[in-house]
Amino acid sequence: MSITNLESVTPVDMNIFRNVVGHFASGVTVITTAVDGQLYGTTASAVSSLSMEPPMMLACLNRSSSTHDRVVEAGVFGINILAEDQGALAFHFGRKGEDKFATVPHTLSEEGIPLIDGALATIVCHVAETPTGGTHTVFLGLVSHAEAHDREPLAYYRGTMGRLEPTKELAAYQATRNWVLLRTSPLGEDLDIDAIAAASRAEADHVANALVKLESEHLVFRTETGKYQPKPITAELTDSAYDSRATIESGVIASQLGKISDQTIATLREITAKLADLRETSESDLEEFLALNVAYHDALVGVAGSSQLVDSFRRLGIGTVWRQALTPEQWSRQLDHRHVAELTEALAAGDAPAAQAALAAHTEFGKTLAREVVARHGGQV
Template sequence: MATPSPVTQAGPRVVTSREFRDVIGRFATGVTVITTVRDGIRYGSTASAVSSLTDDPPMLLTCLNRNSATAAAVRDSGAFAVNVLAEDHVDLATRFASRVPDKYDGVPTETASNGSPLLVGAIAHLICRVAEQVEAGTHYVFLAHVEEATSYPGHPLAYFRGRFGRMQTAPEASVLREVRARALDAGSDLEEIIDTGRWAEQLGVEANVIHRALVALADEGLIRRDKGNYLIAPVPDSIIDEVYKAKLAIEIGVAEQTVGKVTSGQKARLRELMEDTIGFVQNGRFTDPEGWVRANERFHEYMVELAGSAILLDTYRRLGLPGLNLRALDRGSYASSSLLDDHLELVEGYETGDVARVVAALRNHAQRPLEMRRQDQLRRGANAGMA
C-alpha cells in the first residue's frame, strides 16, 4: 500500500484591508453622531461603530478614529452623547462625516446634562461618561456608562456597503408623516378604502412607498387591512388614550418647569391663544371643528414651547394630536364647556403662578376627548333607537 504524500500545512492567509472592508460592509448598522464639548468648543463625528455592552450597569462602546478631533475631545473631556439618526438624516450623517469648518452651522441643537450637544430630530439620545479607553489599531475604543437614555418616534438611518439609506421595512419618514396625517385627518367614523395609487400620484412617490407607510400605520392600529385593501377606520379608544397619556406627561413636565417663571408677555400670549379657541364654539356646538383643532393646537404647542426645548416641542408634534383630535371628535360633536373651562383654568394658573392649579387643569383636560366621543356614541345610539 502506497504511503500518501505529506500535505504541506500553509499558514493562515492574511486578510487584506480591502477584503475586510468589503465583507464587513455587508453588515448593516445604524448611524449615529457622537457629540461632545471641550473648552467650550463643540465636536461631532458620524459613527456606525456603536454597540451596547451591558445592561446592568447600562454601558455601551463606540469606536472613533484616533486622528479625529472628536476622538481627542472625547478622550480629554471624558463625556459624550450618542445621537441616533432618523432615516431622513442622510445630509446630517454626511455633514458630520466631513471636514467642514463648522459642522453645527444651521443644525438645531440642545445641551445635554454633561454639556454635549444633542441633535434635534434624532430618534434617540444617550448621555455617556467614559469608563475606560482602549487603543486598537487606528481607533480609540471608548467604554462608557450610559447616564441618561431617551427615545422618540421614528425609523433609523442605516449604513450598508458604504452608503446611507433606510431600512427596507421602514417607510420614508416624510411619506409616513404625510400618510399618517391623511389617515388621521379623515375625521370619519365610516370606513373608507384607501386608493394607494391616487395617494402615490398626489405625493409624487411610488406606490410601494405608500404601501410601506400603510403597513406601518396598520401595525400602529390607525388603519385596518382587509382582503388586500387598506381602510381608514375609526381610531381605537386605546390608541387615543395612549397618545393623551403621552401628551399629559409632556404638558405636566412643562408646567412644573415654567409656571411662575414666564414673562408677562408670555402670559398675555397664552391668554390670547386661549381666547382664539372660544370663537369656534357657539350654542354648545363646534361651528368649525377643523378650525377649533388648529386653534387648540396653537394654544397647547405654545405652552410646550415655553419650556424652551426644541426637542421637547418636536416630540410633542410627533404625537399627531391635531389629526387625532379630529378623529376623536365627530364632525357634528357637541362642544363640552369643560374644554373651554380647562383652558381658562390653565391660563389663570399661569397668571397666578399656581402650578397645582395648572396641573389639575391639564389632568382634567386630558379626559375630555374620550368623554366627548363616548357621549357622541351614546347620542348616535339613542337616535338610531328612535329611528
C-alpha cells in the first residue's frame, strides 16, 4: 500500500468538515477507567467495533482529556453505551471536573473499571495498540467483558441527542425552529420549505411537519395562500411562554423535589458554575449561555421522567430569537444568573418554598427583559 504525501494535500475547511461529519448518526458512549482507585470518565462518540476474531473495539480520545492519560496508564478501559434516557449523563461526563462518579450509580468490573448502571451495554477492553491521528489517540482494545440490556439507544445526529427513530425528524424540527426564530426569513416573507430543507440537509416532508408544530406553538401562521410566515413575537407571547415554562417547572418541583438524585443536583451545580464562569469572561458567548440555559432547565424538567413533558417544555422556549435581538447591554444583563444559583441551592437543600420563590424570580426577570427587547423593536420581533 502506498502512503499519500500529506504535505501536498490541502485539508478541507474546518467548518465544512464539522458540518459534514455531523451528518453521521452515532451512538453515545462514556469511556471509563481507573487508576489507584480513582475513577475517570469522558463522553465519546468515536467508538466502533473493530474485529470479531479476536473481539476488539476502538475508541478515540482527545489527548487533552485527563481520561486519555489515565487509559494510557491503566491499560484497560470501559465502553458504556448510553440508553435513550441517559442524555444527562452524556452532558455530565462531557465536562471537566473532579470525581464525576460521586453521583453516578455504577458497578466495578473485575479489573476495577467503573461500568455505568442502566447503560444499554457495557464493554471492558484491554489496550492492545495506540496509533495516533491529529489531536486524538485511537485505543485498540481486546474485549474481556461484554454485556447488553433490552433498552433503546441514545442517538447523536447533527448536534441532537434523542431516540434513534425520530432523530432526523427532531433535527429537522430544531433546524426549522431556529430558521424561524433567527428570522432567516424576515417577518412578512413566506417560509420556503425547499430552501429550509436544503439549508438544513433535511427532508422537505420533515420540514413541513415541523412548520405544523410551529404553528401550534404560535411561532408561525398560515396565510390565505396556504403558505407559512414567521409570526411576530410580542410581549404577550413572551409572557405566555415564560409563564407556561414556569408552570411546568413549578409542578416538577412540587411533585419531585424529594426524588431529585444527587447526580441531577451535581449536574445543575456544574451548569450553574459554568454560568458563573461565563459571566466573569470578558468575551461572553451568547451561544454557550443559551446552550447552558437549555441544559439546566432540561435537567430539571427531566426529573419527572417524562420525555413528553421535556418535549413540551422545550417547545415553549424562544431563546433562539435573542441571538439577533439583544443589544450588548441587554446581553450583559441576560448573563445575570443569581436566581438560577438560588434555585439550584434550594433544590439541593430540599427547600420547596425557596425553590418556588427562586423560580418565580427567575421567570419574572426573564419576562421583564423580554418585554424590554420587544419594546425596543417597536412592539414585535
